[in-house]
Amino acid sequence: MAATNKTELLEVSEKEFAKLERLIAAITNEQAMQQDEDATSIKDVVAHRAHWIDLFLGWYSDGQAGKPVYFPAKGYKWNDLKRYNSELRLQQKDMGWDAAVSALQDGNAKLMQFIQSHSNSDLYDGPMQGANNNWTIGRWAEAAGPSHFRSAAKYIRARLRSM
Numbered sequence: 001m002a003a004t005n006k007t008e009l010l011e012v013s014e015k016e017f018a019k020l021e022r023l024i025a026a027i028t029n030e031q032a033m034q035q036d037e038d039a040t041s042i043k044d045v046v047a048h049r050a051h052w053i054d055l056f057l058g059w060y061s062d063g064q065a066g067k068p069v070y071f072p073a074k075g076y077k078w079n080d081l082k083r084y085n086s087e088l089r090l091q092q093k094d095m096g097w098d099a100a101v102s103a104l105q106d107g108n109a110k111l112m113q114f115i116q117s118h119s120n121s122d123l124y125d126g127p128m129q130g131a132n133n134n135w136t137i138g139r140w141a142e143a144a145g146p147s148h149f150r151s152a153a154k155y156i157r158a159r160l161r162s163m
Contacts, residue, residue: 002139006120009138009146013115016146017108020153024101027156031163032097040089045155047092047100048085049148053107056144057114060137063130071131111145 003009024032024046032043055072062069070076076084095103115123115138123138131140 003142004124004138006115006118006123006138009115009123009142010112012142012146013108013112016149016153020149020156021105023153023156024104027097027160029097031160032100034163036159036162042156042159043095043097043100044089044092045152046104047095048088049152050100050103050107051088051092052144052148053111056140057110059130059140060114060128063128067130069130069132108145111141115141 003012024042027042032046033041035041035044059069059071072078072081072084092100118137123141124136126136127134128137128140135143
């Protein structure tokens with residue numbers, strides 16, 4: 001169930017990030033960099049989650065400025081996510097495990113600051129500008145943060161079991 005107010009959003013964000021952080025704390029560089037059959041590694045998944053927080057913050061900023069908001073990014077549609085994610089992995093191919101973890105921690109800090117700096121009304125009293133749908137800012141923040149943290153943890157647990 002999605003959060004419906006700032007308090008719930010902060011709670012689910014803290015909870016899901018803490019779970020993911022505990023999970024990745026014990027992962028070795030070798031485990032993190034090992035690719036699966038789709039050429040995706042735990043490092044790739046962690047770096048991807050950090051990137052999507054930045055995407056969300058950019059969407060919000062562009063919408064507030066009255067600029068066009070490109071979902072998920074300029075030149076891509078939602079049905080292009082597989083291609084987008086593949087290209088993102090190529091862009092991040094030289095990123096190491098420590099850098100990916102650091103990017104995730106930094107992204108989470110930016111997301112938490114964003115949530116804390118907005119009122120409940122800002123987050124939940126209407127759709128996000130430029131989004132062209134009914135999702136509130138809080139719902140978009142949840143999708144970029146805790147929902148992505150949860151799916152990353154699920155992927156990582158499965159990968160660790162298969163190693």
